[in-house]
Amino acid sequence: MIGSGAVLHVSDNSGARTVQCIQPSGRAWGVGDVITVAVQKAIKGKVTAGQVCKAVITETKKEFQRQDGSVIKFDKNACVLVNNKGQPIGSRVLGFATHELRARQLMKVLSLASRVL
């Protein structure tokens, strides 16, 4: 449940710490969706504050349901920065990645992630 204006943590080593969702909210975005974000806070890295780029949502506070009926919920909203082709900007994914990314052809993000659910 990520809408326009939502602030997300960045769980990779691209240099961004927090980003703000600036995707026009036709609907609420969830895990696996690629959204447009503006980098709010960044340390020294590949991106700087104020830059606009794409990001894939990896964790949401709002629980989401799988085909088998199980429900997963995280305790923060987090994303991984990607380029227009869906390739991650950073070289590491620090937080969780879920199998929902597999359906969106974001295999590179999945393979970099250390913890896959």
Added chain:
Amino acid sequence: MVLKTTTCRFSGLRIYPGRGIIYIKTDGQQWLFINRKAKSLFMQRKRSAKIAWTTVYRKQHKKDLEAQVARKKRRTANRVQARAIVGVSLEVINKRRSEKPEQRKASREAALREVKERAKKTRADKAATKSSDVKKGGPKAAKVMPRSAPKGGKR
């Protein structure tokens, strides 16, 4: 088909497939809840040990022990049960088994006394027949007399 179940980390109840909420914390801990009620209580930082319907509470307050104890007792009783052995029926064995040591001793003494009395009686009978023989008198009895007579005299 065997259903693979997990347990709720708050209430301790079984979670069947298709149910339950996985809550993943930032530190990587996974918390499984059976329903929204358990999750909500956990989020409110309630302790499951203080909520009466959880298994933790019931274990602490020894709620489900009775049924378990009863089941155990029955099992042991079955194991000890006696069987009838050659010549001795089950009833007799059970009767003997249920007797108390005092009772057993008493019955034993009674039996002994009876045996003794019987022996005494037979001896007395023998003596009586002998004495009658003596009374009848005869060449044979005369020989026996000197032995038995002094005894009788003393008495």
